[in-house]
Amino acid sequence: xxxxxxxxxxxxxxxxxxxxxxAWVSLWFLAAMVAxxxxxxxxxxxxxxxxxxxxxxxxxxxxxxxxxDELGRDLFVRLLYGGRISFSVGLCATVVSLVxxxxxxSIAGYCGGWVDSFLMRIVDILYALPFTIFVVLLTVxxxxxxxxxxxxxxxxxxxSMSRIVRGQVQSLRQQDFVAAARILGSSxxxxxxRHLVPNxxxxxxxxxxxxxxxxxxxxxFLSFLGLGVQPPMSSWGSLIQDGAMVMxxxxxxxxxxxxxxxxxxxxxxxxGDGLRDAFDPKESGR
Amino acid sequence: MIRFIVRRVLEMVPVLFLIATLxxxxxxxxxxxxFSGEKTLRPEALASLERHYGLDQPLxxxxxxxxxxxxxxxxxxxxxxxxRSVNELIAQAFPVSAELGLxxxxxxxxxxxxxxxxxxxxxxxxxxxxxxxxxxxxICLPSFVLGPLLILFFSFTLGWFDAAGWFDWSHRVLPALTxxxxxxxxxxxxxxxxxxxxxxxxxxRTARAKGVSEWAVVxxxxxxxxxxxxLSLMGPAMAGILTGSFAVESIFQVPGLxxxxxxxxxxxxxxxxxxxxxxxxxxxxxxxxxxxxILIAINPRLKYE
Numbered sequence: 001x002x003x004x005x006x007x008x009x010x011x012x013x014x015x016x017x018x019x020x021x022x023a024w025v026s027l028w029f030l031a032a033m034v035a036x037x038x039x040x041x042x043x044x045x046x047x048x049x050x051x052x053x054x055x056x057x058x059x060x061x062x063x064x065x066x067x068x069d070e071l072g073r074d075l076f077v078r079l080l081y082g083g084r085i086s087f088s089v090g091l092c093a094t095v096v097s098l099v100x101x102x103x104x105x106s107i108a109g110y111c112g113g114w115v116d117s118f119l120m121r122i123v124d125i126l127y128a129l130p131f132t133i134f135v136v137l138l139t140v141x142x143x144x145x146x147x148x149x150x151x152x153x154x155x156x157x158x159x160s161m162s163r164i165v166r167g168q169v170q171s172l173r174q175q176d177f178v179a180a181a182r183i184l185g186s187s188x189x190x191x192x193x194r195h196l197v198p199n200x201x202x203x204x205x206x207x208x209x210x211x212x213x214x215x216x217x218x219x220x221f222l223s224f225l226g227l228g229v230q231p232p233m234s235s236w237g238s239l240i241q242d243g244a245m246v247m248x249x250x251x252x253x254x255x256x257x258x259x260x261x262x263x264x265x266x267x268x269x270x271x272g273d274g275l276r277d278a279f280d281p282k283e284s285g286r
Numbered sequence: 287m288i289r290f291i292v293r294r295v296l297e298m299v300p301v302l303f304l305i306a307t308l309x310x311x312x313x314x315x316x317x318x319x320x321f322s323g324e325k326t327l328r329p330e331a332l333a334s335l336e337r338h339y340g341l342d343q344p345l346x347x348x349x350x351x352x353x354x355x356x357x358x359x360x361x362x363x364x365x366x367x368x369x370r371s372v373n374e375l376i377a378q379a380f381p382v383s384a385e386l387g388l389x390x391x392x393x394x395x396x397x398x399x400x401x402x403x404x405x406x407x408x409x410x411x412x413x414x415x416x417x418x419x420x421x422x423x424x425i426c427l428p429s430f431v432l433g434p435l436l437i438l439f440f441s442f443t444l445g446w447f448d449a450a451g452w453f454d455w456s457h458r459v460l461p462a463l464t465x466x467x468x469x470x471x472x473x474x475x476x477x478x479x480x481x482x483x484x485x486x487x488x489x490x491r492t493a494r495a496k497g498v499s500e501w502a503v504v505x506x507x508x509x510x511x512x513x514x515x516x517l518s519l520m521g522p523a524m525a526g527i528l529t530g531s532f533a534v535e536s537i538f539q540v541p542g543l544x545x546x547x548x549x550x551x552x553x554x555x556x557x558x559x560x561x562x563x564x565x566x567x568x569x570x571x572x573x574x575x576x577x578x579x580i581l582i583a584i585n586p587r588l589k590y591e
Contacts, residue, residue: 125297125301132525132529132532133529133547133563133566134309134312136532136547136548136551137309137312137313137551137559137563138312140551140552213426217428220428220430221428221430221533224430224533225532225533225536225548237430240430240431240434241430243434244430244433244434244537247434247437247438247442248438248442251438254434254435254438258427258431258434258435261428261431262423262426262427262431265426266422266423266426269422269425269426270422
């Protein structure tokens with residue numbers, strides 16, 4: 001029980017991860033995707049907003065690899081810029097949820113007693129709330145503020161994280177190294193953030209990997225409803241929405257953004273599963 | 287059990303109160319108002335409109351008045367649909383959403399659970415990992431991607447079903463499929479995990495040792511324990527179908543509550559937004575309670591936690 005919560009030695013970890021084919025392939029796929037999205041827009045001479053009305057919507061060709069939309073904007077370039085949005089929302093909101101969840105969960109787990117039951121009861125109640133509704137409301141009423149989007153989505157996703165951290169901290173605080181730290185005169189704050197939190201990082205990283213796709217889906221969902229990024233900027237969600245409007249005539253406009261989003265989410269999920277197995281060898285081999 | 291239910295119902299009151307308060311002030315501190323879009327409105331007309339709806343009063347007076355009405359179950363008049371009350375609007379739009387949700391849920395259960403069971407019984411064979419890979423793909427396909435793709439294929443290419451509107455069965459198939467696929471995939475994965483767990487228990491081995499047929503082992507002994515993860519997932523699945531309906535109803539132009547809610551938020555129709563949020567919250571809380579009660583009825587051990 002106690003050993004499973006400690007992160008295994010790093011060498012064994014990478015080795016185990018590499019043996020999970022889907023996760024390993026996903027890792028490389030994601031790395032390539034991130035590199036493309038970060039570097040790609042600099043290499044392209046076209047802008048995401050550059051119109052070419054004379055061109056109109058054309059299918060995939062040599063000059064426009066994935067075709068162009070009705071305004072003659074190159075879909076590949078728009079996908080790259082959209083990918084920037086999707087990935088950065090995914091990362092930032094995950095970091096927000098990670099910080100809130102880890103702090104909240106470790107306080108609940110470390111304090112125990114009535115503090116724990118009070119904090120966790122709040123989480124239980126929040127779980128029951130229709131949070132997506134609040135995210136929709138926030139984005140409608142406070143405009144399409146980017147920072148707000150991160151915070152709003154992050155604030156929704158921290159609940160499961162806090163539960164996981166709490167469970168881990170609860171089992172860790174019984175251990176000798178915590179008692180030793182206390183005897184040496186460490187304050188509670190120091191014990192939690194110097195000794196306990198680093199030890200729960202394994203499960204936290206795994207769960208964070210699984211949070212990223214769900215955040216990206218939320219962003220795409222909001223953009224699809226017209227609440228996320230605003231034109232002429234693109235995100236994968238808004239590209240899918242634009243494509244859905246004209247899919248009868250120009251199906252490539254919906255197929256490629258859907259593929260980009262779907263493949264990324266799939267890869268992130270595979271990677272998360274693989275990381276979980278690699279961090280926790282007991283769970284694997286099922 | 288009665289005490290449990292009473293306690294949970296009592297707990298709902300402060301939660302609903304909190305949601306109503308939070309939403310009330312959230313939409314009021316936001317810029318813009320229900321009539322700010324209508325530029326042609328003369329100032330006198332605007333003032334008289336605001337007076338009519340009580341919007342000229344201080345915010346706390348409006349709040350107290352709204353809460354008073356809410357206690358009587360009155361969600362107030364709509365600003366954008368003159369002469370209609372929010373209660374009427376919800377009563378008109380919700381049955382459509384409920385029907386759509388019901389079809390989606392039925393589809394999810396009837397497809398997801400059997401697939402998960404077969405996968406568990408044939409664990410680590412092709413019949414296991416092929417459907418499970420499919421489920422993984424379906425989880426990653428959000429409804430707003432799946433919906434248009436289904437329309438493209440079944441409606442435009444094959445011409446089997448209608449893509450927009452809400453008139454006969456032909457309009458029900460694609461939205462329900464879109465809304466239910468994600469839940470079906472989750473159910474399949476959870477059923478598989480639950481069944482695998484149960485099938486390795488001692489009492490299953492005992493049953494097999496007694497010579498109980500495989501059919502009875504699965505459907506009489508294993509299915510009860512194997513279904514608990516599904517039931518505990520029903521609450522979140524309901525929430526997912528509820529919010530999923532925002533996108534699905536707008537894709538398929540279904541005149542339900544989900545699309546209505548999003549439109550009202552855009553139009554700053556305060557009372558409609560507020561009423562819909564409270565209604566959704568109540569719905570979810572009640573559903574969570576129902577599924578918790580069922581869970582305890584099936585697995586009495588949970589009662590002592």
